[in-house]
Amino acid sequence: MRRIATLTLTLATSASAISVTHLAGTTELNTTPKRIIVLEFGFMDALAKLGVKPVGIAADGDAANEVLPHLKKYYGPNVPTVGNRHAPSLEKILALKPDLIIADENDHKSIYAQLNSIAPTLLFRSYRGTYQDQLDQFSIISKIVGKEAVGKTALADHSRLFSKVKATSSAKAGKIVVGVLTPNGFYVHSDRSYIGSLLDTAGRHNPTPVKDGQTQYLLSPEGLTALNPDTLIVLYNNEDQSAFDRFKGEPLVRALTAAKQNRIYTFNRDRWAKGRGIIGLEGILSDMFSSNVLSGKVQR
Template identity: 40%
Template sequence: MTYRTLTTLTLATLLAAPALAAPVTVQHDRGTLTLPAPAKRVVALEYSFVDTLLALGVKPVGAALGTQGGDRGAPPYLKPKVGGVVTTGSRAQPSLEGIAALRPDLILADSLVHKDTAPALGRVAPTAVFPSRRADLDQLNEQTLLIGRLVGREAAAKQLLADQKSLIAKARAFTKKGAPAFVTGVVTPTSFTAHTAGSFAGSFLEAVGRKNQLPVKDGQTQYELSLEGLVALQPQTLVLFTAPDETPVTAAWAKNPLWQKLPAVKRGRVYEFNRDDWTRGRGPTALKLMVAQTIESRFLQDAAPGTSFKYQP
């Protein structure tokens, strides 16, 4: 074998060899996390992380899809996509043993819900902690980029955000200029939790061109309001996030004369959206549904809500 032949074979071998994966580093709520290579086996402990991973083309090996502690499991729009994903408890009660059995090389955790369990999670596998539950739209978009980097899909993450920006710009074209500010909140059978301009849903509705009446209060992006507290705000527009299998507390409020005096009720500008779509997923896929519904409901146009979105207590 000649020297030239040997050199050619060596070069061909080098070219054919798989490239070594480079380490990836991100900043998160508990410091700096460096992985020796992009993660392949990911456990997601919040729905927004599940949504984001799936949008990036990465199926988690495990996720907090359980119903313990009052959790409702995966939002319906995600259920067709999570077949085969192992349930590792609920969001508030993740199973360390179940997670460890999956041999993850990355765990995604929430800075609020998992503040006490994050150290234990970190002993199971490298853990990135982000403020999902209390994040606004900009923060969640930043997380999309960071998660994309952690799983080797940063280019896909950038494309997702570019597509999202274009979609929001198209939605803004429907928004009526000078439309009055809105008040929005999640309504359960026992409470009305206002979502300020610092919440995900509240900041998203501002991104598509409407003004949120409520700023962050004492550092809280979400807080409870009574009927009397709502009346004091005199909202011209109300946006309610409810669950289809629950009777919201506003059904009882609607029988009160105070409710009937609300400007939003008098104007017929009370919109109802499914909170499974709006406040639980909080990811790129959920946002597409939200953009479509802001247009279909006629909220952006400040017109009377369409039948599917009209509040009917």
């Protein structure tokens, strides 16, 4: 897999001073940050795994459901929020007096200058990043917060879990296509998306290309027919069960090799599509292992 060599970290003269090269340039951090605001789930995951609690996060939904379920035990019910991930409140961020902000290229590039005027801001590719991007960012964040040893242990544990799952991968699974199903349609994830690149790294071929620069996009039943996957992974939440029932019943979907071989797998949309980071990957890899989705075995 190609790696985007945009994220580097160099130790400076003092023990706590570092220079971080990211997607918006190079940021000098003279001390270990203590008041961190993170604006995307992958960064929330990284700090949780490292045992560092941010002073604020950007998330989704109502106040009771701002934090993803797999992170609630790390953050508790009263984590401070600064608005939606896609449109955080600059006023709320300013009020929390951060000494570091970690932002996402897709959602926050347009407000980077404003964020950076509040506190030193790092810009990474997480929301539209690859599996490898998540690992690279975790490694850098662990050094920034002074938890490099903890980070190395976590990555080693992850590597062992990933190897266990990859060992179940078989050519019998053939081409694997993955996407999110909503009432509006099926949004396929390309080989450069987070989940698509994870499957690729696990040894399974994802035939879905990037389209018009987008790693995830709406795909018609005819487009899915053209890909004709041997294994199909559909991600949706419980409230969209009726949409899945309609999708699975469509003649073009029933004609797919994956459908004929009973290899259409379903998993929770939030758990997979939003589960970026080491903790999130534990859930995804657990699903992969228990379901045998990479093996090509026919479901019972």
